Amino acid sequence: xxxxxxxxxxxxxxxxxxxxxxxxxxxxxxxxxxxxxxxxxxxxxxxxxxxxxxxxxxxxxxxxxxxxxxxxxxxxxxxxxxxxxxxxxxxxxxxxxxxxxxxxxxxxxxxxxxxxxxxxxxxxxxxxxxx
Amino acid sequence: xxxxxxxxxxxxxxxxxxxxxxxxxxxxxxxxxxxxxxxxxxxxxxxxxxxxxxxxxxxxxxxxxxxxxxxxxxxxxxxxxxxxxxxxxxxxxxxxxxxxxxxxxxxxxxxxxxxxxxxxxxxxxxxxxxx
Numbered sequence: 001x002x003x004x005x006x007x008x009x010x011x012x013x014x015x016x017x018x019x020x021x022x023x024x025x026x027x028x029x030x031x032x033x034x035x036x037x038x039x040x041x042x043x044x045x046x047x048x049x050x051x052x053x054x055x056x057x058x059x060x061x062x063x064x065x066x067x068x069x070x071x072x073x074x075x076x077x078x079x080x081x082x083x084x085x086x087x088x089x090x091x092x093x094x095x096x097x098x099x100x101x102x103x104x105x106x107x108x109x110x111x112x113x114x115x116x117x118x119x120x121x122x123x124x125x126x127x128x129x130x131x
Numbered sequence: 132x133x134x135x136x137x138x139x140x141x142x143x144x145x146x147x148x149x150x151x152x153x154x155x156x157x158x159x160x161x162x163x164x165x166x167x168x169x170x171x172x173x174x175x176x177x178x179x180x181x182x183x184x185x186x187x188x189x190x191x192x193x194x195x196x197x198x199x200x201x202x203x204x205x206x207x208x209x210x211x212x213x214x215x216x217x218x219x220x221x222x223x224x225x226x227x228x229x230x231x232x233x234x235x236x237x238x239x240x241x242x243x244x245x246x247x248x249x250x251x252x253x254x255x256x257x258x259x260x261x262x
Contacts, residue, residue, distance in 0.1 A: 032220075044248045047256075049186075050256060084168065091164065
């Protein structure tokens, strides 16, 4: 007998009570979209600029070093690390583990702390800071 | 119940589980995410360890097979994972079948075009067709 009830739909942002787990879930989606749209577009542009030689690369480099360019690149770096860390957390929960309230909450917080630290470390390194 | 099948036998009998398909899509997203965990880490580590980020150094890095091959994989798997992820987002919020089809098809075209541009650039670098 087929179910006649309407199939469940994804909940929208408005019905959730704010907490680390739902925030990380939403961040995972938002950072995924940012990486898919801006990240991959910039990756393709960067590779094309490299292939076309110094003049094309100078255009890319100028845009990347502009204030807006730096904000976008730092944002994408953070998006990358946030998506990567919450992606790992996702794989763990997909296996059925880490649904206990304590570890679920602390691992969610850990992805945000980790992504911010990794972003700072990476940009410090790129700007020439060495231990 | 085969790999990627999205409902259990009892779920099938009761008409529950995925409304159409989706198990394989879900699994593909996980498999590509594991690949991107490796390729993304390689990409970040490479940028950190290169002697410089000037276009000459970057081009030399991507001309060599050790740079060109992982980067080509990153492009292909990255665009595939982005496309799968965007489909989840679209399917969650665009329920009207016509609009859903149009948006998902548009995203497919954009992803294939983006990957083609990036791969062309890599080939031009590796085989020296461009300047």
